[in-house]
Amino acid sequence: MNDQLLKQVAEAFTTFSPGPAHQVRVFFAPGRVNLIGEHLDYNGGYVFPAALTQGIWLFIRPRTDRIVRFHSLNFDHEVTAHMEHLQYQEDDRYANYPKGVLWVMRQAGATFEGADFLFASNLPSQAGLSSSAALEVVTAFAVNRLSHCEMSIKQLVLLAQQAENQFVGVKCGIMDQFAVGFGKAHHALLLQTADLSYEQIPFKTDHVQLVIANTNFRRELSDSKYNERRSQCEEVLVAVHSIYPDVLHLANVTESMWEEVASHMKDDTLVKRGRHVVTESARVIAAANALRQHDIERFGTLMNESHQSLRDDYEVTGKYLDALASAANEAPGCIGSRMTGAGFGGCTVSLVQTQELASFERFVTQVYQRKVGYQPSFYVSDVGDGVHEVTEEVMDRWPF
Numbered sequence: 001m002n003d004q005l006l007k008q009v010a011e012a013f014t015t016f017s018p019g020p021a022h023q024v025r026v027f028f029a030p031g032r033v034n035l036i037g038e039h040l041d042y043n044g045g046y047v048f049p050a051a052l053t054q055g056i057w058l059f060i061r062p063r064t065d066r067i068v069r070f071h072s073l074n075f076d077h078e079v080t081a082h083m084e085h086l087q088y089q090e091d092d093r094y095a096n097y098p099k100g101v102l103w104v105m106r107q108a109g110a111t112f113e114g115a116d117f118l119f120a121s122n123l124p125s126q127a128g129l130s131s132s133a134a135l136e137v138v139t140a141f142a143v144n145r146l147s148h149c150e151m152s153i154k155q156l157v158l159l160a161q162q163a164e165n166q167f168v169g170v171k172c173g174i175m176d177q178f179a180v181g182f183g184k185a186h187h188a189l190l191l192q193t194a195d196l197s198y199e200q201i202p203f204k205t206d207h208v209q210l211v212i213a214n215t216n217f218r219r220e221l222s223d224s225k226y227n228e229r230r231s232q233c234e235e236v237l238v239a240v241h242s243i244y245p246d247v248l249h250l251a252n253v254t255e256s257m258w259e260e261v262a263s264h265m266k267d268d269t270l271v272k273r274g275r276h277v278v279t280e281s282a283r284v285i286a287a288a289n290a291l292r293q294h295d296i297e298r299f300g301t302l303m304n305e306s307h308q309s310l311r312d313d314y315e316v317t318g319k320y321l322d323a324l325a326s327a328a329n330e331a332p333g334c335i336g337s338r339m340t341g342a343g344f345g346g347c348t349v350s351l352v353q354t355q356e357l358a359s360f361e362r363f364v365t366q367v368y369q370r371k372v373g374y375q376p377s378f379y380v381s382d383v384g385d386g387v388h389e390v391t392e393e394v395m396d397r398w399p400f
Helices: 003-016 091-107 131-146 152-166 173-182 225-242 255-263 267-292 294-313 319-330 353-371 391-395
Strands: 026-033 048-064 065-074 077-081 115-121 189-191 197-202 208-214 334-340 347-353 377-381
Touching: 003 048, 003 065, 003 115, 026 131, 026 173, 026 255, 026 334, 026 347, 026 391, 048 173, 048 319, 048 377, 048 391, 077 091, 091 115, 091 152, 131 152, 131 173, 152 173, 173 189, 173 197, 173 225, 197 267, 208 319, 208 353, 225 347, 255 267, 255 347, 294 319, 294 334, 294 347, 319 334, 319 347, 319 353, 347 353, 353 377
Parallel strands: 065 115
Antiparallel strands: 026 048, 048 115, 048 189, 065 077, 189 197, 208 347, 208 377, 334 347
């Protein structure tokens, strides 16, 4: 956290929650970018995310009256609730995510007496970098520490997913919360979402930088569209079972198996949805192997193919993401580029040669602005650690 942001937080927190500084604890959860493997987490497949160095800080002061209060530097709306009456309220917006976490943790046996929560973020909102998962996981991690529950990181990320599924009402998979919880600096996370086995694969390439570009177009993929894609995949799995009854998940279908299944399907839309899941699953495995072999050019090619599949078969890109990915691939130094996140707005992730970063940003800005009339924002990020406490390093710099 830079000095300017810390000063903003300190001023806001002392107004929002007056009291001694020594009572304040500070936690950080990163955003995440999925390098490849989009819309596979709810299909039982492999995904390949990485934690970012940008994310969300939680400043928290414990209470003893069972009251929880929420404030964010990114929103004007403050929310107050009682631990015995945690309910989803549309007007509470961001606060529904930490409220949902408290709700599921209470069901899981956590005893929590209340707190003042202040969130500060340098993640762009609605950009597909999992700010909601970061909110959930940092809340779960902090409450776990403050209430001495001693739940594991795995338990916490599963509870965070449960909060989004059951309290917020979004049927997300486990990838976002898992990446936020288990991220490791300079490593990508190859996660098998069906059984939560994972491998941390070194991602520290020389002379190549991870560049996230924001379309600055508010995402249009509503919860209903996300749930629609998920339901379509469930329909495809029914078709798979008519030929391969023992297949547990759609992502388990190989490309050769898919040819037989697709030949018996009459719904062209469902064929496209299934084809994306099957081919994207194969691309994730190939991408992990490319990274192990330090073949960054191959990794970039697979990123491009992933975007094409998301555009043509899964149909979740839209003109803004397509324009941004196309501009990136034409730009100097770009090795590969693709949309990341749910889609229809949000961000692309690109691999760019370090010496071409400035030229890349200039070129993409010019082309994207000419095509759609928006100016993109760029975030050059290292691959960072997952959720952790930062009280000592932050409060040692507390300005008051």
